[in-house]
Amino acid sequence: MAETSSLQTADAHAAQIAASLAARSRFDAAGKLRLMVAGQQVGWLPRAHADILRGMGCILGPEDDAAAVELLPGRNDFAVRSAALAALAHRLADAGHVRGWRHELFAVTPALGAPAVAAVERAVARFLGLLTFASHMNGIVAGDVDGGPALWISRRSQSKSVDPGMWDNLVAGGMPHGSDPLETLVRECEEESGIPPALARGVQAHGVIEVLRDLPEGVQWEQVYVYDLLLPPGFTPRNQDGEVSEHRRVGLPALLAIMSSGAMTVDATLVTLDALRRRGWLGSGDRRA
Template structure:
C-alpha cells in the first residue's frame, strides 16, 4: 500500500496539473479564442485587453449585453493559413518588445500549429512561446524506457540539462519531444513548397537517437500505449497539453548516453524508487504524470491498495 504522504503528494501533483479545471481558476473569465468559427484556445483577461489594440488582427467582444458576451476572434478577413500566421506573428513581436508577458521571454523562433483538435487541418501557426497566452493545445511524445532484471522492473530516467530554459536539472522520461500536428497533413506554403513534418513515431525515433543515442533498430520497437492529457495555468498563461505515450523495453545490456546536450545523465532505477521520485519536486511535473500512467498500466498501483486510484486515473486523462 502506498504511504499516505506519497498518495497526498501525487494527489497534489494531479490537481496542480489540472488546475484550470478546478474551482477558483480563471476558466470562466477567459475569452474563448476562435479562428474560422472554431474555438482553438482560451485567452486570459489580461491578454485579451492587449489584443483589443490590434483590431486589424483580433476582434475582442467584451460586452455583457451582447452575444457573444466575451470572446477573441481572429479577424475574419484573414482567410489563408500564411496570412493569419504572419499577422499574428507581427502582433506577438510587438508584445514581446513591450515586455508585457513573461512567457515571451522564452521566445524560441519555433512555430506551433493551431487547430481545434489534433486530427484537424491546422488553421494557422504561432510562436511556441506565445501559446500559453492563447491557451492553444500543445502535443508531445514521451517514451518510458524500461527493462526486466532478475524478475524486477527497472526504468531509465533522464536528468535534464542545467541549461534547459524550462525545468533545468529535473528528472525526465527517457526521451520526449513536442509533436507538430501538421505532420499528418501536408501544408501548401506560399512559395509553393510542401512541408510535411515528422509523424509521431518518426519524432520518437528521432528524439531517441538525438537525446539518448538509442539507434533506430531499438527505438522502432517502442509501442504506443495511449496518452496523458491535462490543463494547468500559471502566471505565464494556460497550458492544455496532450502527451502521446510509448513504452520501450530496452535490452538489459544497453545503456543510453546523452547526445544533443538536452540531458546531462541517465539513471536506471528500480520501479519502487521511481515511484517515490514522482512525488517529489525533483521530477518534471508532466513527466511524473507519464510515469504515474506507467505505474497504473503495469498494475504497480492497484485500486484495492490506493484510495485515490480513480482520482489519479481520471486526472491523467482530462479532456482538453
Template sequence: MNVFDSISARAQVDPPPDSPRLRIAGHDCGWVAHDVQHWLAAFPGEISMEPGTVHLLPELAGAPAAGRTQAVSELLARVAAALYEAGRLNGWRNELLDVVAEDGTVLGVVERASVRPLGIATHAVHLNAWTDSGQLWIAQRSFSKTTDPGMWDTLVGGLVSAAETPESALLRESWEEAGLLPHHLKDGRRSGQFTVRRVLPEGYQVEHVTVVDTVLGPEVVPENQDGEVVALRTVSPEEVLEMVADGVFTLEAALSMKASLGAFAPVSLIVPPAQAPRVSL
C-alpha cells in the same frame, strides 16, 4: 491517498476567469492571457474582442483551408513578433507548432514561444524506456531550461512540431535527448494518453500527451545529444513512486509514469511492458 491523486488534480485546472476564449476563423483554439489582450488591440480589422472572446480573422469562418491557413499563420507570426518585442514571451524558439482547434481542424502554424500566452493546445510525446531487468531510465533536465529546470523527467519528452506526426516527433526527440536510433524503438508500445490543463506564469497550458514504452537491452546506454539533460540514471518502480511523492518529477513526467506503471495498480501487480498490447501512436 494514492501518490498520483494530487498530481492528477494539478493537471486539470480551469483557465483563469479573466482569460477570454480564443477563436480563430470561427474555431475555438485557446484562452488568451488577460494582459495579452492589450497587445492584440493593435491589430484592428483582423482581431476583434467581445466580452469573453477574442476573435482572430472571424471573416474566414467556413473559408477553404488553403487560403485560411496562410492568413492565420501570417497573422499569428505578427502577433508573436509583437509579443516578443514587448518582452511578453519567454524568448524565441524559432520553432513552429500546428494550431489545432478543439474540433481537430488544423488552422495554421505558430511560433512555439507564443502558445502559452494564447492558450493554444500543444501535442507532446514521452518515452519511458525500461531495462530488461525492470528498471526505468529517467533524465534530469538542464538547470538552464526555462520550464522545470533541474527536475527529473522521462527519458525522452518533447512537443510535436508543425507537420510532424507523433511517430516522427518521437524518433527525433529520442535521438536528441537520448541518442536512440529508430531500431531501438521498433517494439515500442503506447501505454497511455492524457491531457494537462493548468495555469503557468506565461499563460494557460493545454497539452495532449502520448506515452510510449519500450525496452532497451543491456548494450544500450542512452546518451544526451542536445545539452538539455544533465544526468541519466535508472530507477526501480518503487523509486519512481517515491520520487513522484517527493515532487521531483515534472508534472507531465509524473503522469507519464502513472500511465507506464499501470496507474493505480500496486507495484507488485504492474504488467511488464513486454506483455502490454502493441498499438500505433
C-alpha cells in the same frame, strides 16, 4: 510482511503524488476566453493576455458569446494568418511577454487530425493558451531483476526555458507543425537519449493524456501521446542535443520518491503513473489485470 510494507509505501507515495499533481494542475476557466478561428476553438486565452493583445491593437475580434474571442478576424488564409502571428510573436518577445524563443513552429489547430489554420513560433503557444501536442516515452528496462522494475528517466537541462532542472520521461518532446506523434518520438529518442530509430520504432503506443492547467506564462493545453519502450538491460542513454543534463536508471521506490516530491514535471508524472498503473506496479489500490 515485506510485500505488505512495500505496498503500503507505494500507496502512501501515490497519495502524495496525487496531491502534488492537484496543486500544480489548477485551471480557472472563468479567467480565460475561448480562442476561436472559423468557429473552432484553438486555445484558452487568459483574459489578462487578451488585454495585452488589445492594447497592442492586435488580432482579436468579438464573438456572440462574451466568453470567446476570434483570433485573426478577417484573415482566411493559412499564410496570411501565419505571417500575422509571426509579427505578433516578435512584438510579444520584444515587450518581454514571452521568453525562450525556439525557432520552431507549432500548429494552430482545433485537433491533431484537423488542418492547421496557421503556424506560430512555439514560444508563443502558452501565452495564447493554444492546443499543443507532445510525445512522451517511458523507458522501461526489460527483464530487470534487481528487486523489481526499473525505468530510465532524464533531467532537463538548466538552460531549458520550461521546467529547467526537473525530472522528465526518458524521452519527451513537443510536436512541431507538420510532424506526427511517432515521427516526433523517433526523432527525440535519438536527440535526447541516443536511441537509434530501429530501436525507437519498437515502441508500444498507449493512448493520449490531456493536460489543461494554468501557468505563470499562460496556459498549458496539451495532448500528450504516451509510449513505452522496453530497453535492453545493457542499454545506457546518451544525450545528443544538450537538452538533457542527466539520465538515471531508477527502481520503483526511488521513482515514486521523485514523483511524490514534485521534482518531476506534471506531464511526465502523468505519463509515468500511466505506465505504473497499467503494469500493476503502483500499489494495491491501482493494480490492474
